[in-house]
Amino acid sequence: MPICNDKKSDHNDDQPVSTSVDSTSADSTTVDMARLRWQCRRGMKELEVLIQPFFEQHFLHLDNVQKDDFAELLKASDVELYAWFLGYEQPDSDRLAALIDMIQSAAYSKV
Secondary structure (H helix, E strand, O other), rough: OOOOOOOOOOOOOOOOOOOOOOOOOOHHHHHHHHHHHHHHOOHHHHHHHHHHHHHHHHHHHHHHHHHHHHHHHHOOOEEEEHHHOOOOOOOOOEEEEEEEEEEEEEHHHOO
């Protein structure tokens, strides 16, 4: 029995996959949540301990703009995120800066 299916898929690899987190489709939202959850995994443990718990506990309570900002934040490199979270640098976007403050507040409120 062959392992791979030779049948052509309906998915066109040339087309981008939607990353919108405000989709009305339950399946799409599940895929987006799984994608974002995976993107919360970082190469630096210092970032993971801030970002992953925030995602798990607060993401669903954000408004759509904040959810989009969170997805945008995850596109930044670990070096950028580290500098932003430690206050060495500020992101160009005020909304990203506000989101970083929100993530830090959520993390430090548990201490």
